[in-house]
């Protein structure tokens with residue numbers, strides 16, 4: 046804890062003058078240039094966790110907009126949330142933080158919908174940046190919450206302000222969720238978390254159907270795949286996830302973080318030319334999956350060669 050506090054203090058001091066630079070550095074490494082925003086994040090909205098302190102744009106709003114068909118973007122600059130509208134009410138994927146729910150509400154209302162019309166709440170994976178807001182979101186909407194079985198133990202420990210994590214339905218790999226004529230399929234894609242979930246659905250626009258893939262968490266450049274005491278099966282889990290990702294038909298490529306699929310770049314293209322939908326990007330998806338394959342191979346080779354790591358002084362860290 047002391048070590049973390051020290052690291053945080055150093056990072057925080059640096060960030061006072063390098064806030065924007067820090068946010069961009071964190072976003073680099075996977076899937077294109079970092080998002081650029083005009084709004085400056087303040088120290089008050091930063092996360093104290095030293096590993097996520099640079100993620101200062103997690104709590105900065107992004108314009109709500111239509112992606113394709115009945116699918117809309119309602120997340121922040123870096124934390125992706127998706128609204129799927131149907132005649133029987135709406136589905137939301139990823140509540141994110143409690144303090145970002147007002148930004149989401151604003152986005153949903155800017156599109157002419159109501160947060161309160163959400164009937165089902167789903168998620169990418171059991172990390173605090175994507176699911177801390179679940180209990181508050183359920184209080185506001187009464188939505189049914191449905192999460193992957195292997196993430197349930199982690200979710201039971203996620204209790205902001207002492208609120209129990211709401212879990213109305215436990216999903217298994219391949220389970221479907223249907224509302225008002227739209228069906229989503231939950232694919233278990235472990236590694237980032239044990240129950241990391243990739244969602245697929247079909248949307249209709251202009252007389253044709255499109256396959257949408259919303260990836261759960263990705264493989265960080267510094268993930269531990271070998272000699273991982275917390276998750277000895279990490280390398281095998283990622284092999285399974287890559288196989289699943291490679292098997293999915295894809296027209297529209299999305300994910301739990303904006304840098305996976307270059308949200309800002311696609312949004313700018315959409316604004317510049319609404320007649321060509323940049324979210325239809327099967328090549329971008331193939332590239333992302335190929336990068337994941339390469340990172341897995343590299344990490345396994347490096348970590349096998351280096352041997353078991355020294356015990357960490359500050360206790361286990363956390364992923365994104």
Ligand SMILES: [Zn+2]
Pocket residue numbers: 170172237262364365
């Ligand atoms: Zn995560």
